Amino acid sequence: MKKLYLASLGCVKNLIDSEVMLGKLKNEYTLTDNPGEADLLIVNTCGFINPAKEESIETILELANEKKESAILAVTGCLSERYKDILPKEIPEVDVWSGVGDFDKIDELVKTKSSKFSPNVYLIHNEERVITGSSYHAYIKLSEGCNQKCAFCAIPNFKGRLNSREIPEIIEEIKRLKAQGFKDFSLASQDSSSYLRDKGIKDGLERLIDEIDKIEGITVRILYLYPATTTKKLIRRIFASPVVENYFDMPIQHISEKMLKIMRRPGSVDKLKSLLYEMKKEFSFIRTSVIVGHPGESEEDFEELKNFIKEFEFDRVNVFAYSDEEDTAAFKRKDKISQNIIDQRAKELGKTVKQTTKKALKKYLNKTCRCYLDGLTEDELFYSVRPKLWAPEIDGDILINDSEIENLEIGNLYNVKIENLAGEQLIGKIIK
Missing domain, CATH: 3.80.30.20 (tm_1862 like domain)
Known part of the structure; x- marks a missing residue:
């Protein structure tokens, strides 16, 4: 199978649209973290405020430099929609341009190497998605x-x-x-x-x-x-x-x-x-x-x-x-x-x-709360858990340095006794 590199920028609403695109392409492509080996690179852009716009432009230009000669670079989302009359002229390195109306047509656009800006904003219905970032x-x-x-x-x-x-x-x-x-x-x-x-x-x-x-x-x-x-x-x-x-x-x-x-x-x-x-x-x-x-x-x-x-x-x-x-x-x-x-x-x-x-x-110190297990931290020194009350990614996590339960499973709920606060990091223990 061919390889796909995806950069989904901005909010979680963008991420959902990115997952729809992955669903459309999953029979032909597998995901890779290495843009240099990808056959298809997609940037789903954000156009909300200046820092987000700058990040989107920088990502497009970086990937245009890193991609192999035969690869296709596709740009979708809010920034390309907002500046659809300007960007395709300014960044000719991009092979496929699309805005916020055609996420469900990405497979056709890539196959024909064509650009499209539909007048209506795309809203997911029953399309299959490939969920990223979490198994639960x-x-x-x-x-x-x-x-x-x-x-x-x-x-x-x-x-x-x-x-x-x-x-x-x-x-x-x-x-x-x-x-x-x-x-x-x-x-x-x-x-x-x-x-x-x-x-x-x-x-x-x-x-x-x-x-x-x-x-x-x-x-x-x-x-x-x-x-x-x-x-x-x-x-x-x-x-x-x-x-x-x-x-x-x-x-x-x-x-x-x-x-x-x-x-x-x-x-x-x-x-x-x-x-x-x-x-x-x-x-x-x-x-x-x-x-x-x-x-x-x-x-x-x-x-x-x-x-x-x-x-x-x-x-x-x-x-x-x-x-x-x-x-x-x-x-x-x-x-x-x-x-x-x-x-x-x-x-x-x-x-x-x-x-x-x-x-x-x-407020959480010396309290016990139900938490989802997310897995080991990058340094593999701690387990990372998230109270089910908190949202993923944006609200932080609790580090676990001890557990009364063996064979922990990612995505399961556990009782966590929160014992310490180091700076802005809560530390706790999984209890029975």
Whole structure:
């Protein structure tokens, strides 16, 4: 069989599309980690903000240099969609160009060595995927596109409006993957709390949870809630679910009333805080993202954000330095912040986040929690486990230096007594 090298960049939603492409190519290609020996190289790009765009371009150029003469280089995804009129002219080394509409046609495009930019955004239905990165965890896509109009975000320009999958289709995919041995799932979309609103259904996520609760032997968490479409009713439904974890990933972006209006984030600060404190009413995991240095942000606005991050003590916080993106409302504003101040604020808030993350980790000391075994660490000195409440890859792990159980199996749940915190790394012991 021929060999395929895949670079899937950006978010987990991209990864799902990459796995669809692998499913389409699995009869002809086997995966390789060495781009120099690959017959086909695919870069599934991210075009969200400047650092992601730079990473995508660098990856394309590096692979163009490394690939053997007879190999095919294909570029797909958000960046190529966003700059489809520019990139094919600028990077002639690429053999196949595609955007966000043709992941399920990658086999045809490679075979004919042709490029295609379909007008409609691709949304997975019942296509077979090759799950990567885990033998027991898989991501499930709820929808594509977004109906929100955030001032800083260009995604709706190239991903289109919200387009949700039907509940039976999602349940069928989870059951199919469960039959293949997968037992832990993360549901993802640009705006998960708006799921099915494009079909006129306001409680779509709650209805989906009702059906998920009927599946035994799995754990599920939901990624990317949007504050304006998240309700206390939804939060309480998650608390009540025996299957869906008390995991809340809700990017707030800011906490200043003025800044939320500038950012075009609907809803009041009072409502936002009310939702966040509702999430804390039971033992839960709360992750958020914030942007510093957005046009219009004063020193007072930044201090308000920093103080709230310190006060609320999120489990995890992503701090993004504002990225000036064309085709957005923020791009046209005249009250932009200098890059030096943006970088300074990002660094300062990063220090605060480091402190709050450490406090969040201390909550686990001397507690016992159920954890999935991921296997040995790279140095093979420890086992790595992940509390089933945490999301893979982004929330970290717990290192195991002792076990009362022999013959441990990857993907199984074990009781872990958490004994130490070294820096920002929890260390524990597997107990009977």
